[in-house]
Amino acid sequence: MDSNTLILRRLFCCLALVLLFSTSALSKTSVVVFPVSAELDNVITVAKKGGDYTRITDALKSIPDSGDSSGISGEKHLIVIAPGTYFPKETLILKPNVHLVGSGHGTTVIKSIVDNKFQNTTTGTNTVVELKSFSKVSNLTLIATVTGALSAQAFGNEAQSNRIEINNVRASISSSGGTAIGIHTSSDVTVRDSIISVQGNQKSYGVIGGRDGLPTENFFIDSAFHLNGGSQECIGVWEKFGSDIQTTTLNGVYIGDGLPTLDVALNNTANSCVAIKAFGAHIRIQNSTIKGDVVSEKDFGITPELVISQSILTGTATGNGTLRCLNSNNSEHPLNRNCLAPD
Numbered sequence: 001m002d003s004n005t006l007i008l009r010r011l012f013c014c015l016a017l018v019l020l021f022s023t024s025a026l027s028k029t030s031v032v033v034f035p036v037s038a039e040l041d042n043v044i045t046v047a048k049k050g051g052d053y054t055r056i057t058d059a060l061k062s063i064p065d066s067g068d069s070s071g072i073s074g075e076k077h078l079i080v081i082a083p084g085t086y087f088p089k090e091t092l093i094l095k096p097n098v099h100l101v102g103s104g105h106g107t108t109v110i111k112s113i114v115d116n117k118f119q120n121t122t123t124g125t126n127t128v129v130e131l132k133s134f135s136k137v138s139n140l141t142l143i144a145t146v147t148g149a150l151s152a153q154a155f156g157n158e159a160q161s162n163r164i165e166i167n168n169v170r171a172s173i174s175s176s177g178g179t180a181i182g183i184h185t186s187s188d189v190t191v192r193d194s195i196i197s198v199q200g201n202q203k204s205y206g207v208i209g210g211r212d213g214l215p216t217e218n219f220f221i222d223s224a225f226h227l228n229g230g231s232q233e234c235i236g237v238w239e240k241f242g243s244d245i246q247t248t249t250l251n252g253v254y255i256g257d258g259l260p261t262l263d264v265a266l267n268n269t270a271n272s273c274v275a276i277k278a279f280g281a282h283i284r285i286q287n288s289t290i291k292g293d294v295v296s297e298k299d300f301g302i303t304p305e306l307v308i309s310q311s312i313l314t315g316t317a318t319g320n321g322t323l324r325c326l327n328s329n330n331s332e333h334p335l336n337r338n339c340l341a342p343d
Contacts, residue, residue: 041075047082056081056100056110057088063095071096071133071162081140085109090117091127094135096162102140105170114146114173125184126152128173133162133187142171149177151203153184154196161187172197174229179203182225186210190219197226204230210240210281236292240279240299278304278321285311294339296321308339 045051046059053059059079066074076097083103088110094100102108110128112118118126128144129137137155146152154173157164164187171194173180180200183189189209198204206225209218218239227234275292276283280299285308293315296306304321311328317339325339333341 040078042077044077044079045082046079046086048084051082055088056086056092057090060092060094060098060100063098065095066097069096069133069161071135081108083107085111088112088128091119091130093130094132094137096133096135098132099136099138100129100140101136101138104139105141105168108140109143110140111143112145114144114150114152115148116150118152125156125181126150127156127184128152129155131155131157131161131164134164136165136167137169138165138167140169142169142173144171144173146173146175146178146180151175151179151181151200153181154198155182156184157187157189163188163190165190165192166194167192169194169196171195172199174199175201177201179205180229181205181208183207183209185218188217190221191223192219192221194223195226196223197228199228200230200234202230202232204228204234205238206236208235208238208240210279216281234274235277236275236290237283238277238279239281239283240277275315276306278306278319280304283307285309287311290315293318294323295319296323308335313339 042063044053044059044062046053046056048054053062063077074097078099078101081100081102086109112128114126114128116126118128126146128142131137142154144152144154152173152175154171155166164185166183166189171182173182178200179202180198182196182198182205183191196206198206204227206227207220210216220237225236227236274295275290276285276294278296280297280302282305288311290311290313294306294308294313294317296304296319298304298320306317306321307324307326308317308328309326312331313325313328313335314331317323317325323339324337325335326337328335330341335341
């Protein structure tokens with residue numbers, strides 16, 4: 001290894017410790033320290049020149065299969081992606097305990113033209129990034145354009161996975177002839193400091209969450225979901241539950257305190273378009289701006305609870321579940337406990 005390559009390798013290892021990037025939807029710049037410690041078993045670098053690999057796909061495939069799909073006992077791997085634009089031609093599959101981290105959104109860009117090569121072997125859905133138990137994606141931009149009438153999702157995961165995380169990501173996915181989904185998860189998920197933009201010709205979904213027979217607990221913090229299109233249906237955040245098991249422990253979505261956390265902007269003429277949909281799932285919304293309707297519906301005998309507190313709701317709140325508004329308004333008038341404004 002020549003001296004220049006060695007210096008560059010050392011630089012990328014430093015990037016694993018400290019990265020300069022934008023940490024919020026407001027693009028505030030700060031220094032973030034990554035937990036490179038004894039718990040981390042492997043650091044891999046991806047760069048146009050001088051890294052361990054030049055392609056993200058090759059770096060991901062170099063990680064051996066631990067045989068533990070739960071991720072509880074497997075090794076922990078960090079893949080650091082240098083600045084540049086990368087063009088994967090198949091699904092980026094993150095094995096359990098893999099953290100894929102870029103050098104900042106707008107600095108590290110993943111750009112894909114999605115075709116049938118991106119088909120998820122587990123779900124059959126075309127997927128750009130597939131996350132498995134305890135895997136993470138951070139500090140990058142993802143741009144996906146779906147060809148023809150295909151449907152696709154920017155981020156997805158298999159059933160029965162443990163928690164996945166998406167942090168400080170700017171992602172956009174568009175389908176000119178099919179359905180576009182930002183995040184489709186069957187596990188617990190945390191999304192923080194991210195902006196997800198979705199445009200589907202037939203259907204558009206920011207997030208679809210929930211899994212059959214097991215409770216989920218999802219967190220969307222300091223993030224925004226922007227939807228366009230969807231002639232048949234568009235939903236900003238759709239949390240659903242597939243059976244009547246352990247309903248008392250299901251918490252579909254929690255919105256954290258702090259800055260306005262969830263700004264769901266909808267531009268759609270379909271009658272079925274809603275911003276938040278609790279489909280047999282409990283949803284808590286705090287300190288948020290919701291530009292659209294919220295719906296709370298029963299499913300499999302489960303009566304969901306949808307609670308909106310200290311937030312702005314410009315649409316209506318309807319459904320046959322439990323609705324409750326606390327210290328919230330419609331940008332002009334306060335909403336009562338039943339989420340209604342004065343006549």
